[in-house]
Amino acid sequence: PGTGYQAWLGYPSIASDKSINEYMAYNRLHVTEDDEVIQTAVSELSRGLEGMLGVPPTQAVQVENAIVLGTIGGHPHVGLVFVEHQFEDIGPEGYFIWHDNENQSIVVGAATPSGVLYGTFHLLRVLRMGASLENLTLVERPANKLRMINQWDNMDGSVERGYAGTSIFYKDSRFSEDLGRVRDYARLLASVSVNAIVINNVNVHKVESKLITEFLPQVARLAAIFRAYAIKLFVSVNFASPIEIGGLSTADPLDPAVRQWWKDATAGIYQQIPDFGGFLVKADSEHRPGPFTYNRDHADGSNMLAEALKPFGGIVIWRCFVYNCKQDWRDRKTDRARAAYDHFKPLDGKFMDNVILQIKNGPIDFQVREPVSPLLGAMPSTNQVLELQITQEYTGQQRHVFYLIPQWKEILEFDTYAKGEGSTIKLAASGALHGNPLAGIAAVSNIGDDLNWTGHLLAQANLYGYGRLIWNPELTVDEITEEWIVLTFGHHEKLMATIKQILLSSSTIYESYTAPLGVGFMVTPHTHYGPDVDGYEYAMWGTYHYADWQGIGVDRTQATGTGYTSQYLGPNCERYESLVTCPDDLLLFFHHVPYTHILHSGKTVIQHIYDAHFEGAEQAAALVDLWADLSGTMEAGLHKQVTERLMEQAEHAKEWRDRINTYFYRKSGIADGLHRFIHL
Numbered sequence: 001p002g003t004g005y006q007a008w009l010g011y012p013s014i015a016s017d018k019s020i021n022e023y024m025a026y027n028r029l030h031v032t033e034d035d036e037v038i039q040t041a042v043s044e045l046s047r048g049l050e051g052m053l054g055v056p057p058t059q060a061v062q063v064e065n066a067i068v069l070g071t072i073g074g075h076p077h078v079g080l081v082f083v084e085h086q087f088e089d090i091g092p093e094g095y096f097i098w099h100d101n102e103n104q105s106i107v108v109g110a111a112t113p114s115g116v117l118y119g120t121f122h123l124l125r126v127l128r129m130g131a132s133l134e135n136l137t138l139v140e141r142p143a144n145k146l147r148m149i150n151q152w153d154n155m156d157g158s159v160e161r162g163y164a165g166t167s168i169f170y171k172d173s174r175f176s177e178d179l180g181r182v183r184d185y186a187r188l189l190a191s192v193s194v195n196a197i198v199i200n201n202v203n204v205h206k207v208e209s210k211l212i213t214e215f216l217p218q219v220a221r222l223a224a225i226f227r228a229y230a231i232k233l234f235v236s237v238n239f240a241s242p243i244e245i246g247g248l249s250t251a252d253p254l255d256p257a258v259r260q261w262w263k264d265a266t267a268g269i270y271q272q273i274p275d276f277g278g279f280l281v282k283a284d285s286e287h288r289p290g291p292f293t294y295n296r297d298h299a300d301g302s303n304m305l306a307e308a309l310k311p312f313g314g315i316v317i318w319r320c321f322v323y324n325c326k327q328d329w330r331d332r333k334t335d336r337a338r339a340a341y342d343h344f345k346p347l348d349g350k351f352m353d354n355v356i357l358q359i360k361n362g363p364i365d366f367q368v369r370e371p372v373s374p375l376l377g378a379m380p381s382t383n384q385v386l387e388l389q390i391t392q393e394y395t396g397q398q399r400h401v402f403y404l405i406p407q408w409k410e411i412l413e414f415d416t417y418a419k420g421e422g423s424t425i426k427l428a429a430s431g432a433l434h435g436n437p438l439a440g441i442a443a444v445s446n447i448g449d450d451l452n453w454t455g456h457l458l459a460q461a462n463l464y465g466y467g468r469l470i471w472n473p474e475l476t477v478d479e480i481t482e483e484w485i486v487l488t489f490g491h492h493e494k495l496m497a498t499i500k501q502i503l504l505s506s507s508t509i510y511e512s513y514t515a516p517l518g519v520g521f522m523v524t525p526h527t528h529y530g531p532d533v534d535g536y537e538y539a540m541w542g543t544y545h546y547a548d549w550q551g552i553g554v555d556r557t558q559a560t561g562t563g564y565t566s567q568y569l570g571p572n573c574e575r576y577e578s579l580v581t582c583p584d585d586l587l588l589f590f591h592h593v594p595y596t597h598i599l600h601s602g603k604t605v606i607q608h609i610y611d612a613h614f615e616g617a618e619q620a621a622a623l624v625d626l627w628a629d630l631s632g633t634m635e636a637g638l639h640k641q642v643t644e645r646l647m648e649q650a651e652h653a654k655e656w657r658d659r660i661n662t663y664f665y666r667k668s669g670i671a672d673g674l675h676r677f678i679h680l
């Protein structure tokens with residue numbers, strides 16, 4: 001208690017609630033299938049019911065007064081109900097829940113065991129929310145086929161950009177002995193319908209290269225754990241594996257020996273893991289090997305792997321995070337924002353049908369504020385998945401609170417105009433926009449071996465919300481937020497109002513005291529935590545702000561800049577190109593302007609910077625008081641965890657405020673219009 005370990009899957013007793021009698025009447029399970037995933041559903045439901053009701057459910061002999069779980073084809077009563085009620089097409093992973101007034105039973109049915117599992121977790125949510133079961137009839141179907149989590153775990157036990165302890169998977173170049181933690185993680189993921197996981201970092205070092213050879217038995221053990229929760233296992237592979245672990249002298253994707261090496265390796269994997277998902281690849285990116293070494297393109301590289309996986313039904317997920325990371329800061333022509341589109345757009349149609357391109361939500365790198373990547377939706381003949389980052393690399397590293405759901409919602413609603421108005425990212429991601437057979441959403445996990453999984457307790461909401469949102473992008477931010485709060489803390493009016501307020505204001509507050517108006521970065525090099533305005537200004541990474549004594553921002557226009565705006569279609573292109581229509585919050589991403597430039601808000605850029613930073617730091621401090629007021633409404637341990645993080649955030653926000661304000665005061669020589677104190 002008080003650790004947060006149960007996250008949103010705690011089922012405390014409801015002995016004193018009025019719903020207990022209603023729920024008690026259904027405390028019997030009617031199940032006829034012994035499929036592994038259905039048995040997982042049974043054990044999850046039993047666990048939840050026992051927690052809430054105090055007694056475990058019994059086995060029902062009849063469907064009356066019971067919860068009936070099963071597949072349409074495997075459980076006769078479920079099949080009957082489905083036919084009688086003609087629930088709309090529920091697809092392979094969807095489900096229906098039907099409250100049978102006559103029999104007083106609840107039927108959870110699906111076409112497949114995974115659908116039954118998702119339906120069961122849905123029912124558990126309903127129970128935990130305390131809703132009535134009368135008239136509980138619904139049908140659900142996921143919007144996205146691939147709902148994936150990427151672990152950036154290394155076998156030495158570290159987690160790249162991990163802010164919640166070390167890996168739960170590996171330690172000292174071996175697999176963790178106790179995989180109980182992995183099983184509990186699988187529960188959390190399946191409860192929000194995640195159906196695929198990549199178990200290692202996209203930066204694959206020598207030891208992880210062997211995951212597909214030497215370590216296969218251990219990988220198979222992990223696959224078995226995830227299989228019980230209907231989650232498919234994928235591995236990140238090293239493009240240079242044929243050299244690194246195969247003893248060949250080349251990794252050229254068109255070399256027959258290399259192709260054969262991959263085919264043999266892949267066949268070896270499927271021998272031990274027949275339902276293996278496939279490979280994730282980071283190639284020609286940040287010093288990782290790739291096809292460019294051999295003058296081949298990314299279609300050559302990915303198709304080679306796709307060919308090896310094809311006979312087994314596996315897929316290749318190929319990342320588009322390809323850019324020049326050895327840029328000369330003096331070179332004003334090269335624009336990192338352009339890179340993914342410039343590299344991949346010309347290859348549309350050249351990829352095999354079991355290749356999916358994985359594209360980060362923004363053109364640069366998971367900044368607090370970036371435009372949506374113009375590559376998303378721009379390749380009609382190529383499968384794509386959207387990549388999000390749950391781990392808070394640039395958004396406060398789980399020491400600051402930053403609720404990501406509103407940002408993701410904005411991204412999903414963004415209109416690309418790829419097929420005219422209404423061509424939103426959510427349709428591109430789901431594959432519906434261009435009718436792609438493989439599609440979906442992936443995100444970098446935010447968990448580690450910290451007892452509460454995510455370091456900051458409130459960061460659990462990002463993992464929860466991610467799963468909920470990718471199942472159904474139509475859910476509102478409010479719906480997701482309220483669900484998470486009740487499931488995690490129970491019903492309490494003030495608690496609900498306060499936590500909601502904190503979460504919903506968190507991203508705006510953080511944005512206020514960090515890099516202004518979409519310019520990005522200004523973080524400490526390498527760690528990416530804390531302010532360092534010029535930290536990357538003369539580095540090779542292509543992330544510059546170009547602040548001088550007169551102004552700031554990156555000119556990405558066609559008229560006078562890098563031409564990046566031309567990668568957008570129709571109204572987007574014009575909107576970003578023109579100073580008149582470019583939104584304030586992205587102004588410095590697209591334009592270089594004087595500090596005296598007047599924003600749509602009516603303020604000058606410099607005054608905006610001062611105001612935002614003073615206000616942001618103040619608002620961060622106010623979060624501490626808001627939270628303090630919740631003492632006594634939850635377990636003391638939980639309350640304390642968050643108090644500590646919020647206090648750190650408040651202090652650190654002041655550092656951001658002062659560094660940024662001083663920097664711009666020194667550069668511009670323009671004083672704050674409100675005469676607040678700025679260090680010189």
Ligand code: GCW
Nearest residue numbers: 152160161202203282321365
């Ligand atoms: O944002 C950068 C991170 C790297 C990461 C890379 C990527 C896994 O700073 O740590 O490497 O992106 O997405 O490949």
